[in-house]
Amino acid sequence: MLSIQNQIVLITGASSGIGAACAKVFANAGAKLILAARRLERLQELADEVSKNFTTDIHLVQLDVRDRTAVESAISTLPPSWSEIDILINNAGLSRGLDKLHEGDFQDWEEMIDTNIKGLLYLTRYVVPGMVKRDRGHVVNIGSIAGHQTYPSGNVYCGTKAAVRAISEGLKQDLLGTPIRVSSVDPGMVETEFSDVRFHGDSDRANKVYQGVKPLTPDDVADVVFFCVTRPSHVNINEVVLMPVDQASATLVNRRN
Template identity: 45%
Template sequence: MKGIILVTGATAGFGEAIAKKFAAAGYHLIITGRREERLEALQTALEQAHNIKVLPLVFDVRSKEAVNVTFENLPEAWRKIDVLVNNAGLALDLSTIDEGNSDDWDTMIDTNVKGLLYVSKAVIPFLKAQGKGHIINIGSTAAKNVYLKGNVYCATKHAVDALSQAMRIDLLPYNIKVTAIHPGAAETEFSVVRFKGDQAAADNVYKGFEPLHAEDIADVTFYVSQLPAHVCINDLVITPTAQANAIYTHKVL
């Protein structure tokens, strides 16, 4: 057994792929999300396939109370967390500032920024008590470039970038690593959620090039977690070969 990894937003996409990658390497897992049936199905599949233990925690990272209660009551055996992956996040809609939906803004800010903060604050005491640990924050190329109609989503990912840098500084005395991974275009549920179930609009995002896959991000997440104790990758941007940054993508249609 290699240790314990906590992955937020593990019911699909990057989170699910990361959980599978670490389970295959022998880690026990704490997986969180809002969709209980999906968490339980993933728990069953991983425990049967890899002879590990999986603890599913059903809560919404947007709820400070739910996060606090969950981790205050975390069983002692599960508090020896080696890696925290703050993966839960989403984008909603594409619109100019003046046409934006303020409810969508609240959801993105509450999930992408405040949710990351709530979970990190709850888990960091466990890492400090051990004198080691690794926090991996899943950002986006939107943390590096602002694109048309991406305003609030880009702002939340810029915040993730800034918070990752701040965590790295604040946690230096405690031997806790902090890594921000910023993926570019990746074909997961991301665009389906952004376009609120419009599958055709989501599919169109990835036409003309091969996007990243969830497994690519899982591979990178695993890699940065396995480096020697004296090595920390602070900031990593990963894109498909056809994408230079959040703005420029070469498509062959």
Template identity: 50%
Template sequence: MGIVLITGATAGFGEACATTYAGKGFDVIITGRRKERLDALQTRLTQEFGINVLALNFDVRKEDEVKAVLGTIPEEWRKIDVLVNNAGLAAGLSTIDEGNTDDWDAMIDTNVKGLLYVSRTVIPWMRSRTMGHIINIGSTAAKLVYAKGNVYCATKAAVDAISQGMRIDLLPYRIKVTAIHPGAAETEFSLVRFKGDEDKAKDVYKGFIPLTAQDVADVVYYCTSLPPHVCINDLVMTPLQQANAYYIDKK
């Protein structure tokens, strides 16, 4: 079927995407910082689907690691058909005047610079083949800023803008670019945002049925399964009870 590269594959959207593409017969490159989880996923995908899996343990925030690990993969693995820039996080929830600058750095370095470092490495391989599809995972926060979301919303707005820029720059090379912006989804997202506070994380999803990681993975795969002449540029998806990043009808 082809090769898909998924960043942040050790949990949430990334893991679901890896499983979905493996189930469709794709060979999979998975990346992540948590080596034990990465190795476990590699073993599971290989045993369950009989496909080839390349597990790359590095931090997308570190340009030298991206170049040293991803940039030196064997030639046969460079024929990447789909790149899913999924690695990302929200850290903290505070007003701008009380923001933790370490949290700001983590979000900017992961959500924006990490996406750029990985894309800068992979795009020349796609360009040389005049084909490929890049999926950038954004957020409804890219479309509407909410209270105390300041820097996180800014990073996802940057993903939106970068996606538009990529689409323009890569037109001559017939490389598709799709930005997918999920709304409230129950993954490790809130647990990470609230620094492991399980009660706060669970409260986020009370009173409505959130998206699942599989919901997002299904949409990602759909966008990459369309005919060669069709490209979904920008897609916002939410649970039924959510209108945008701010309005959720909880019962």
């Protein structure tokens, strides 16, 4: 197993769900963490909790990944001791709405495309050149089962995750000949704030998504991310699809009640 002790890990969308779980798993393994998201107070709470349990260096960055200038500035102004990022976890992402395409909301579409595709691209574009220069690095993109299977009314969200899948594949091809690794970790249902965000804070509707099902937890996904980055350096895990035992495809879910 490759050690990630003292490796610098940048996690986007670390203020909640899968990103926050990744922060804990990596802190436990002795990594140095750059945690990014829009909600700085949530990042601070996470940093306080992590620091109680682990001796780890944490650097917080308030960042909206949709803002290209802000991403460029966040990366280029990192203090020297934080600037050599070893592992980039492109996790920030969201779904907005669950509407038929011909009835969809333009603002929802733009938010998903700008965050899930363009934000991921900006981070990658500003971080990977340093990895190439240093001859080391690993990019982990959080995709989704939605990138493999489109479901009714999932249209644009599924499109963004299909794009993530294609971008991961493209990045792997373009980095061929370098030691930099690229992985896509593509979960099915994970209980996080994801559905609350999708349904614009309608928590009754969000809770129904997980009713009668034992979904994945954010920790389950973080475990897989950790597995990918700790393989020997000649091993690249290209893509992992993981889902709950209660889920067989994007739409085929076993509900116990």
